[in-house]
Structure formats: structure tokens, C-alpha cells
Amino acid sequence: MIILDTDIISLLDRRSGEAFEKLARRLADLPDDERVCATIISFEEQMRGWLGQIAAARKPQAQVIAYGRLQRLLREYQLRDVLPYDDAAPAVFARLQRQRIRIGTMDIRIAAIALSCDALLISRNRGDFKRVPNLRVEDWTN
Numbered sequence: 612m613i614i615l616d617t618d619i620i621s622l623l624d625r626r627s628g629e630a631f632e633k634l635a636r637r638l639a640d641l642p643d644d645e646r647v648c649a650t651i652i653s654f655e656e657q658m659r660g661w662l663g664q665i666a667a668a669r670k671p672q673a674q675v676i677a678y679g680r681l682q683r684l685l686r687e688y689q690l691r692d693v694l695p696y697d698d699a700a701p702a703v704f705a706r707l708q709r710q711r712i713r714i715g716t717m718d719i720r721i722a723a724i725a726l727s728c729d730a731l732l733i734s735r736n737r738g739d740f741k742r743v744p745n746l747r748v749e750d751w752t753n
Contacts (some may be wrong), residue, residue, distance in 0.1 A: 612645075612646045612648060612728055612729070612730040612731070613641070613645060613646065613647045613648065613730060613731050613732075613733060614648050614649070614650060614694065614721070614724065614725050614728070614730045614731070614732050614733065615647065615648070615649055615653070615733050616653065616721060616732060616733060616734035616735075616736060616740075617652075617653040617656045617657060617717075617721070618734060618735050618736060619634065619733050619734060619735065619751075619752075620649055620653055620657070621657070622634060622735075622752065623635075624684075624687065630735075630752035630753070631752075633751065633752050633753065634733075634751050634752050637751040638751075646692060647692065648691070648692040648693065648694045648730070649688065649691045649692070649693050649694070650693065650694045650696070650720075650721050650724050651693055651694065651695050651696050652696060652717055652720045652721050652724065653721065654684075654688050654693060655717075656717055657684055658681070658684065661677060661680050661681040661684055662681070664677040664680070665677040665678060665681065694724050694728065696720060696723075696724060697727075699727035700720065700723040700724045700727050701723070702727075703722075703723035703724075703726050703727050704719055704720055704723040707719050707722065707723060707743060710744070712742050712743055713742065714739040714740070714742055714743070715739070718736070718739055718740065719743075722740060722743045722746050725746060725747075725748075726743070726745060726746055730747075731747045731748070731749060732746060732747065732748045732749075733748075733749055733750070733751050734748055734749075734750065735750050735752055737749070737750050
């Protein structure tokens with residue numbers, strides 16, 4: 612199982628650039644039976660970002676654009692395999708917090724899901740995620 616971090620999902624959504632091309636090739640080369648997932652945490656992060664854009668938008672056209680992007684986000688996640696923050700992940704999350712790993716809370720939650728599923732995490736943020744013991748993480752954009 613492969614989990615795509617939020618930064619990777621954002622890159623895929625932009626659909627342009629050298630990093631996107633490298634990532635798209637790696638994903639295309641995966642076996643058909645390889646499960647590629649997002650997490651509900653990534654959905655939350657992206658949704659909060661667009662809700663912030665909506666709240667900050669003062670002009671009607673800016674609001675229309677921000678709401679359109681939020682709606683597109685919803686449609687895209689409906690097509691994705693999204694892993695939950697289920698009963699196993701909070702126990703792993705608590706263990707990681709006790710270890711005082713110095714990365715963001717949302718990243719710890721994503722790492723907890725990946726560890727509880729024994730999944731490979733794809734992220735451009737390897738520097739932070741490498742601090743998490745036993746987490747398998749790779750950057751497929753370089």
C-alpha cells in the first residue's frame with residue numbers, strides 16, 4: 612500500500628511541472644493491483660486551506676474561484692481511496708507524541724496512519740518524516 616502525502620496530492624492536482632512529470636511516471640509504473648491512497652488528514656488540510664481562501668476573499672469573483680476550487684477538491688477526493696483516522700491510528704499517534712518527534716501534528720497523524728497500515732508514504736517532506744521511527748518514506752519527485 613502507498614499513501615500520498617498532502618504535498619504530493621497538491622502536486623498531482625496542479626498537473627504541471629518537472630516534479631509532477633516524474634511523480635506521474637512513477638505512479639504509472641506501479642502494478643495495477645498496488646493500492647494508492649490519500650488520508651482523511653490530507654483532505655482536512657486541503658479543505659482548511661480552501662476554507663481559509665474563502666474566508667479571506669472579499670471580492671465576489673475571488674469567492675467564486677475559491678468555492679469552485681473547494682468543490683473540485685470534494686470531487687477529486689470522492690474519486691480517491693481515502694484512508695480513515697481509525698482505531699489503530701490514535702494509538703500510534705500517542706506513541707509518536709510520547710517520543711517527542713518534532714514534526715507537525717498533521718504530519719504525525721499521517722505518519723500514524725501509514726505506520727498502522729504498514730504503508731509506504733510518498734512525500735517531498737522526507738526531512739521531517741525521516742524523524743519518525745520505522746516509517747517508510749520516499750520522494751518520487753526528484
